[in-house]
Amino acid sequence: MEVFRKVAEIKEFVRQKKAQGKVIGLVPTMGYFHLGHLALMREAKNSGDTVVVSIYVNPLQFGPQEDLASYPRDEQRDLALAGEIGVDAVFIPADAEMYPNGFSTYVEVEQLTSGLCGQFRPGHFKGVTTVVLKLFNIVTPDRAYFGQKDYQQLVVVRKMAEDLNLDVEIVGLPTVREPDGLALSSRNVYLNPEERKAAPLLQQSLLKAKEEIVNGERSPEKIRDLIARILQSEPLIRTEYIEVREARHLEPLEYLEGRIVIALAARVGKARLIDNILVEV
Ligand code: PAF
Secondary structure: OEEEOOHHHHHHHHHHHHHOOOOEEEEEEOOOOOHHHHHHHHHHHHOOOEEEEEEOOOHHHOOOOOOOOOOOOOHHHHHHHHHHHOOOEEEOOOHHHHOOOOOOOOOOOOOOOOOOHHHHOOOHHHHHHHHHHHHHHHHOOOEEEEEOOOHHHHHHHHHHHHHOOOOOEEEEEOOOEOOOOOEOOHHHHHOOHHHHHHOOHHHHHHHHHHHHHHOOOOOHHHHHHHHHHHHHOOOOEEEEEEEEEEOOOOOEOOOOOOEEEEEEEEEEOOEEEEEEEEEEO
């Protein structure tokens, strides 16, 4: 496995692989790998791609009060895990490599980014799409792999790829969970034991909501209320939002039909956790 820190080096690696007729699969990450990241890498590997993983804690997608400074990092462990999976190259740029002095160009997907997480994290998705487009331009992947836990991010990246005619297939893969249902996230390390015990209620509330829909409930309002009541029963959970949306374009719904995503965000101690569930009606 090769490790590159410079844009010119990873570009040269990709150029050589493409000359050999290889398909390039990119797994963009912020590091501190968990089984969710590893599942993305395995899928890329199993698809026969030359797998490039990027590790970059992108300052542009963190708000001023957010956890950029404390975001967990462990490069040596990440490299060992990627190596075990058979990743071909890891790209670990420094800030100056990604955003040299005078950097002033951004890409923003409108509308889709105004609700859900976008409402609580102003500028976040602009930071995500800017860095993802830069990574796409640097690595020129044929496929790029994202987890469905960040569901809005996945929809936003797909929209950017469509709107800007990018030649990359966006592959979304299911959320990987702890045995008790908590969605894997690098931010789960912020949870103390009490908070960790409370956190699986997020997924339990989504499963209960799905059950109600399967049993015939068609009111988004009632589904939101049900989840809110369940989460209110746990004092360690402070709900940020609960949204019931059409799954492809995140349009609000008055009546539940088609493919639906129920997405939520909550503060549990220092951690801001997100989760979602897809339901077919
Ligand atoms: O999901 C993430 O880890 C990040 O938002 C991403 C896609 C790597 C961009 O920084």
